[in-house]
Amino acid sequence: MIKKLLLAATIGLGASLAALPAQAQTMLDFSSWQLEEPGNSDWWKAVINAFEKENPDIKIGRVYVPFADYLTQMTIRFASNRAPAVLQISEQNFGAYAAQGWLAGPDDHIKGTDIETGWAGAQAGLTWDGETRGVIVSNSANMLFYNEKLLADAGVAVPTNFAEYQAAVAAMSKPADGVFGLSAVTTEHPTVMEDLHRYIKYAGTDVIVDGKYNLTAPEVIAAVETYRNTVGKNAPLGNNSAVARQLFVDGKTAFLVDGPWVWSWLEKATPEMRPNLKMVRVPWDPQQAPGGITIHIAEGLDEATEAAAWKFIQFATKPEWQREYLIITGQPSGRAASVLTAEDEAQYPHLAVISDAAKDGLPIFSSEQSVRANFAEYSAILRTAALKVLTTEEPVDKILADAQAELERAVPLN
Structure with missing residues (x-):
């Protein structure tokens, strides 16, 4: 009798559990x-x-x-x-x-x-x-990487502002010895137009001001001249980001401005080279997020x-x-x-x-919705302009005027 009651209870409990809905996922x-x-x-x-x-x-x-x-x-x-x-x-x-x-x-x-x-x-x-x-x-923000030994051997101090950085990059460039002041992207690559934007912002201005393209403004032209003189004259041409980073890791360049992820690249350096490679916050403003x-x-x-x-x-x-x-x-x-x-x-x-x-x-880039919605076109136009600045003798003011005209046609601002 007890066994029958236990069996009935077990069956009843099983039926009750079966009747409960499974937890929805x-x-x-x-x-x-x-x-x-x-x-x-x-x-x-x-x-x-x-x-x-x-x-x-x-x-x-x-x-x-x-x-x-x-x-x-x-x-x-x-x-x-x-x-x-x-x-x-x-x-x-x-x-x-x-x-x-x-x-x-x-x-x-x-x-x-x-x-x-x-x-x-x-x-x-x-x-x-x-x-x-x-x-x-x-x-993230871009960081400044530098080769401490190269700078010390040349008697060049670690820069503390943008003007000192430009001077240090130029002082470290010795192309005949296979040493360049700077690693940078200097070929068809998205980063090249990021760098163009960064130099314009370092000058305290921007590509777009008051809802209008600003590339023909004197201060922008001057900033892009600085980009040409600093990058175009002191970084080897034709390099994408991977090559630029490897040149720095190999001790062939003195400076690199890049994202914080480059820290992991430093671990690829030889045991002799690794202690020379340093990273600091970029010592001038604005701090720019790539x-x-x-x-x-x-x-x-x-x-x-x-x-x-x-x-x-x-x-x-x-x-x-x-x-x-x-x-x-x-x-x-x-x-x-x-x-x-x-x-x-x-x-x-x-x-x-x-x-x-x-x-x-x-x-780095504008918050204008028309630019962000058409970023591929915007980026391509300014990438072409940046490469002309680095690899040709065409006047900077003409390069920027042409780029502005193309932007106004292809990516009009609201």
């Missing part, structure tokens, strides 16, 4: 080119695993797309209504997505969080039509999926995970304040320098 597709990159992939794997453990009702579907194909593949996915719920974007390509209305505005989610008040200035660049359209995950990595929610999700997507973004941007990001990848987080502890700074002093510069980093 939200599937979030997350797209990034970083999911298989060394360092970045390690961080994302750790974030996703920890998030799913803490949120068993949400599953992250990882969608890896190589960076070279990313914009094309995302365009296809959005156009065919197969967009990922969450996606990373290179900050320079943000406008191409925002202009199509593909990115949700998370202002309601951001309000009252530390993202509203504690993020670096570059976060303001993720505004479109008056609404925030994403969150900066990675922010463009960070951003994270976004796709427009048009249902309420529950959007809430889950925001929960994932908020998790990845917690201070503890942003600290791990900096330590694992060597790239600063989107936060304005340092995420490093005092122990971290003692153990990783170079990360403290990188983080300090990043919090003051300002975007």
